[in-house]
Amino acid sequence: MKIHLFIALISFGLSSSAFAQVLEEQESATPILATLDSLTELLHHNGFMQNAEYVQVDELDFNPGKDLPHYPATLIQDRMNSIGSEIALEYNSYVKGFIDLYGVKKKELTSKMLGLSDYYFPIYEEILDRNNLPLELKYLSVVESALNPKATSWAGASGPWQFIYSTGVRYGLTINSYIDERRDVFKSTQAACDYFKDSYALYGDWLLVIASYNCGPGNVNKAIRRAGGSKNFWAIQRFLPRETRGYVPAFIAVAYLMNFAKEHGIAPTPGDYIPLIESVEVNGLLTFEQMASALHMSVDKIYDLNPHYQKELVPDFEGGMQVYLPLQQAMLFSEIHDSIAEMPLIDELGKPYRLDLSIEKIRYKVRKGDNLYSIARKYHVSTSDIKEWNVIHRNRVVPGRYLTIHIDKKERVYLDLPEQAVLAQQVDDRGHCARFHTIKSGDTLYSISKQYEGVTVEMLKKWNNLADNSTLMPGHVLKVAEGS
Secondary structure (H helix, E strand, O other), rough: OOOOOOOOOOOOOOOHHHHHHHHHHHHHHHHHHHHHHHHHHHHHHHHOOOOOOOHHHHOOOOOOOOOEEOOOHHHHHHHHHHHHOOOOOOOHHHHHHHHHHHHHOOOOHHHHHHHHHHHHHHHHHHHHHHHOOOOOHHHHHHHHOOOOOOOOOOOOOEEOOEOOOOHHHOOOOOOOOOEHHOOOOOHHHHHHHHHHHHHHHOOOOOOHHHHHHHOOOOHHHHHHHOOOOOOHHHHHHHHHHHHHHHHHHHHHHHHHHHHHHHHHOOOOOOOOOOOOOEEEOOOEEEEHHHHHHHHHHHHHHHHHHHHOOOOOOOOOOOEEEEEEEEEHHHHHHHHHHHHHHOOEOOOOOOOEEEEEEEEEEEEEEEOOOOOHHHHHHHHHHOHHHHHOOOOOOOOOOOOOOOOEEEEEEEEEEEOOHHHHHHHOOOOOOOOOOEEEEOOOOOOOOOHHHHHOOOOOHHHHHHHHOOOOOOOOOOOOOEEEOOOO
């Protein structure tokens, strides 16, 4: 996201060269600051942030002759050296301004990201280590998306690593109407690793790899030529696009603060995340609603773990699809996956129904002013799908032409079943009766345990991973027998 910020600077007796240096430093920070503020606002609208006030560039301290409060430059450089990274972390006035941003002006955002890092960083580190890459590259995701896998920029970049469409596809990510693997934390991190390896083979310098990730190799190559062939980031910095001049210092500042947050008085905000995640394979069309009911989860929780599924359903693609679930629910899924699609769902009034899933094909006549993007947005599909359905090879459509659009339909079909018939259908594929119980309004663990011989409250809590204060949601399903 880029928002143009206008800066008014007053010299106050600075020499022309000193003034030019301050101006260049502050101008180089403008685009990256706009990006960070936009993500702050995005997080605010998603419930992460309490405020989304914009920070102006001239509020930050880029003065090379002045230390940050209580922290001389030599101390900060010593701390950076102690991180032990093969990425050269150098403290200077550019980096100082972004430490001021993350450590002071956006202290609350940094606290939130520290909390989220407890979930995301172990995932990143495992994949980076598997690829023999510096673990500190994980901090790029902080700068790119503030660790928000749902983040989307105005330019169409998406996911925790903010891939644009073409780069995502080039690095093996599936992007269509149903799936956007740029939002898959595991697969997009591997794609980012592939990019890092390709870029390092080209430059042999990690700061240039990071710069290339932001502005592309073409701009980095041009800057190297203009700097007389130097492959030192600080030597070519002034020849790079303005955003990239601030991007690399922002990365170094994040790497420093995420390691020394405590020393700057920043504590992590506890995050609501699930520490143990397991992937399961889904074969056949299955909605999040069906999985949520069978696994006694909320649809929102499944979506939080699987934001790459764009329609809250797992499509029936050849070879099956992966879904990420909490470990306990993944184990339950492995036991009952063949019967989930047949389990009746229960609405808010306790009435059983099934989901009727179908695809409707419509004909759309292209109008003057239409383009592939506007049509795709109107019908909640992707431009690539429209091109595939209609054998279009270019990115333009002609007014008057008819296009075929595939629309997913999901309708409730109510079932005329007595309560016992509903329960009888909720068995596993081996025919173990009363294995599951659909929660009704007013149910308690005690009242449910009394309906099944030999079942206790403690058994129900163990089988369903329930805490003492767990809320029973009408329509969700409880396991009430181990089966044999």
